[in-house]
């Protein structure tokens with residue numbers, strides 16, 4: 001459970017983006033690592049640069065647990081970990097011009113065209129970097145896939161970055177599990193560095209406020225069950241209600257919903273609870289999503305459908 005002391009859950013925060021200096025209890029330059037794996041680089045860097053604040057994002061809970069153990073063993077205090085897609089997190093959780101360094105080491109290359117949307121590095125990510133990095137900020141990518149680094153350089157150049165590389169990295173790089181693994185297999189390792197040029201602009205989607213909607217009449221079990229399949233799709237997003245669960249008393253209900261905003265997917269629960277003469281439709285605390293447009297739209301659509309029955 002050592003990782004628990006490093007873990008933050010930004011989807012529960014009421015204000016986005018947060019004040020990181022307040023969260024860390026110390027000011028100092030902010031560095032972000034996306035896809036930190038078992039945390040070797042984070043642990044070493046955080047100890048070496050103890051006056052910096054380090055934030056790591058991962059999509060694997062196993063990695064968060066392993067990295068947390070490593071950080072605890074290293075005695076690192078200046079690190080926070082979050083189980084959030086780093087592409088979304090970098091855009092939504094950092095104000096413009098506040099991040100000094102962003103590191104991505106050995107990202108999954110997803111070589112198939114049909115999987116390309118899963119790559120961390122793309123045009124949108126380069127746009128996010130141009131907006132969250134400070135004027136002196138820089139991005140560093142290490143990979144064994146040369147074409148990945150070359151594509152990344154193109155995306156960064158298009159956002160006005162000054163790039164150097166990708167160059168072959170002969171000396172030891174981040175010292176991470178994947179660096180060791182690929183070197184043992186004799187693969188060549190590539191490094192791309194990019195310094196920010198003009199400040200970019202990016203559109204943020206999430207905000208802290210909880211969407212609650214009061215409806216004027218009591219809700220029947222039949223009305224709740226009829227919401228399964230409720231969905232909407234629009235150019236930048238979609239939501240669908242996949243299942244409905246009634247409390248044994250029949251008074252309240254939960255809906256399992258999925259939402260996607262510009263490719264960022266979330267699943268969560270919408271609660272319908274009796275409230276005075278009517279009912280309240282709100283996000284349930286058991287699986288809180290980021291409050292994105294698709295999430296808010298789903299709560300509003302559920303309330304409108306129940307009100308209209």
Ligand SMILES: C[S@@+](CC[C@H](N)C(=O)[O-])C[C@H]1O[C@@H](n2cnc3c(N)ncnc32)[C@H](O)[C@@H]1O
Pocket residue numbers: 034035036037038057058059060063084085086087104105106107108120176177178179
């Ligand atoms: C090939 S591993 C490299 C791990 C580590 N950086 C290393 O060098 O050993 C890629 C890591 O990125 C994580 N990952 C993939 N997509 C991600 C995303 N969108 N946000 C955060 N982490 C991600 C995976 O869970 C995995 O741990």
